[in-house]
Amino acid sequence: MREGxxxxxxxxxxxxxxxGKILWKDPxxxxxxxxxxxxxxxxxxxLHTSGETATGELLTEQAADREPDLQHQREEAAKxxxxxxxxxxxxxxFEQAIQRGCKFYREKxxxxxxxxxxxxxxxxxxxxxxxxxxFIGKAxxxxxxxxxxxxxxxxxxxxxxxxxxDRIEQSALTxxxxxxxERHWKLGAVCGVAVGLGGNxxxxxxxxxxxxxxxxxxxxxxxTELGPFQVKYTGSTVYFLSNLAEEGQKT
Numbered sequence: 260m261r262e263g264x265x266x267x268x269x270x271x272x273x274x275x276x277x278x279g280k281i282l283w284k285d286p287x288x289x290x291x292x293x294x295x296x297x298x299x300x301x302x303x304x305x306l307h308t309s310g311e312t313a314t315g316e317l318l319t320e321q322a323a324d325r326e327p328d329l330q331h332q333r334e335e336a337a338k339x340x341x342x343x344x345x346x347x348x349x350x351x352x353f354e355q356a357i358q359r360g361c362k363f364y365r366e367k368x369x370x371x372x373x374x375x376x377x378x379x380x381x382x383x384x385x386x387x388x389x390x391x392x393x394f395i396g397k398a399x400x401x402x403x404x405x406x407x408x409x410x411x412x413x414x415x416x417x418x419x420x421x422x423x424x425d426r427i428e429q430s431a432l433t434x435x436x437x438x439x440x441e442r443h444w445k446l447g448a449v450c451g452v453a454v455g456l457g458g459n460x461x462x463x464x465x466x467x468x469x470x471x472x473x474x475x476x477x478x479x480x481x482x483t484e485l486g487p488f489q490v491k492y493t494g495s496t497v498y499f500l501s502n503l504a505e506e507g508q509k510t
Contacts, residue, residue: 266293268306270315271433279304292318353421353455357402359496364406370500372404372415400439406449406500414448416440417462417499421455427485429471429478440465453499454485460492461485462499 264281279293282303293315295302303318354374364370403416416439420431432452440450450465463485472478491498 262291268293268315270304349423349455350419350421353453353460353497354401354419356455356460356492356495356497357419357453357499360498360500361402361404363496363498364500368407370404370406370415372402372406374402375399400436402453406503408449408503414443414446415450416443416448417451417453419453419455425457426479426481427454427456429468432468437469441469449503453490453497454480454488455497456485457482458494459485460490460497460499461488462490462502463488 262281262284265278266281267276267278269276277295279295279302282292282294284291290305290307293304293306295304299322300320301322302320304315305318307314307316358374361370361372361374364372400416401419403414405412406415407413418432418436418440420427422428422431440448444450444465452463452465452468454461454463459482463480467474467488471480475484488502491501
């Protein structure tokens with residue numbers, strides 16, 4: 260995609276598709292500013308990734324005939340793109356630390372847990388094993404597998420969320436993403452959300468995450484509220500099962 264191209268996208272996976280025109284594309288990343296006409300209004304939207312499942316945020320809303328301050332919007336978009344890239348990097352590092360935890364538990368014979376592959380759609384086959392494609396919206400939790408508890412194997416599913424803020428918002432998990440752990444939790448699976456915040460790691464049980472508003476009085480958890488769910492984190496490995504009661508699971 261280049262500046263001047265038309266694009267069809269959704270603000271979030273599964274959202275309503277919109278049509279717009281690319282006004283600016285970040286040469287250092289995959290972000291771009293898209294203009295969307297809605298009647299006599301024009302929206303300027305920053306997309307953090309290209310494609311119909313891009314995550315978008317509103318930059319400005321203005322009269323369609325108003326002369327836009329595109330330079331200012333470019334500067335704001337570049338700043339937000341940098342923050343988004345930084346957050347993505349932190350998230351990837353946190354997931355890698357969890358994967359090292361998965362390896363530890365596998366080698367100890369305590370669990371068999373794997374990272375769920377990202378959804379991918381092939382757009383065009385080129386032959387010789389080559390193709391064009393794109394990642395699509397996540398349909399499953401980040402990690403799933405089996406853990407040995409109470410002398411038997413129990414299913415485990417959890418998402419991983421890392422933030423540079425001083426709190427983790429319940430909205431970090433969309434309603435669609437919450438459906439799968441809810442179904443499995445009702446059947447007796449171990450479900451939750453692994454949280455990276457302030458250099459620490461936490462494993463929040465699903466019933467606590469789901470009922471965050473009733474338990475904490477708001478739809479977020481700060482470090483104090485996360486405290487009871489802190490797990491061992493060496494900086495390179497997250498031992499996300501370290502709070503489970505069975506002695507054989509202690510790390």
